[in-house]
Amino acid sequence: MMRSLLSRALFNPFNPFTALAPLVLGAATLAFAAPALADDPHAMHMQHGQSGAAAGIGEPGDDAQATRTVEVDMRDTMRFSPATLTVRRGDTVRFVITNRGKLRHELTLGTAASLAEHAKMMQQMPDMIHAEPNAVTVEPGERKTLVWHFAQAGTVDFACLEPGHFAAGMHGVVNVR
Incomplete structure (x- = not known):
């Protein structure tokens, strides 16, 4: 009434x-x-967290402007290859990411702190697939590309945030000189 x-x-x-x-x-x-x-902490994260420039890690790059291509393999041993990379400030890197395992993996760029926090969050949402420009989810046998512009010197971390993968050691670092 x-x-x-x-x-x-x-x-x-x-x-x-x-x-x-x-x-x-x-x-x-x-x-x-x-x-x-x-x-929904992931919804809030998507709004405020990994925007890239806001986190000081760079910004999405233009594939046509890529100055370098880096092949990255992901395996079920919970490792990236390579796990350490050095680039120049201003480089736009085309990451060609191949999942050679039988599990779903992802590569997410961020700060060490934001990735660790997000890994904890992902424990609560194991089926979440990222749609942010600084992340790609790669199914077994798939190959995907992520293009990133490293605008400032420093360290940019990357990790697989699938539940348990980060804790098992699936992370690496990009040193921007």
């Missing part, structure tokens, strides 16, 4: 506040959606 009264009041053509109805409903929708988003 309350809903019916509210609908009649908001959508009455003679009510001067009818024009505000879409705004009121939109605000209510956002108010109810915010707590749901807060309950």
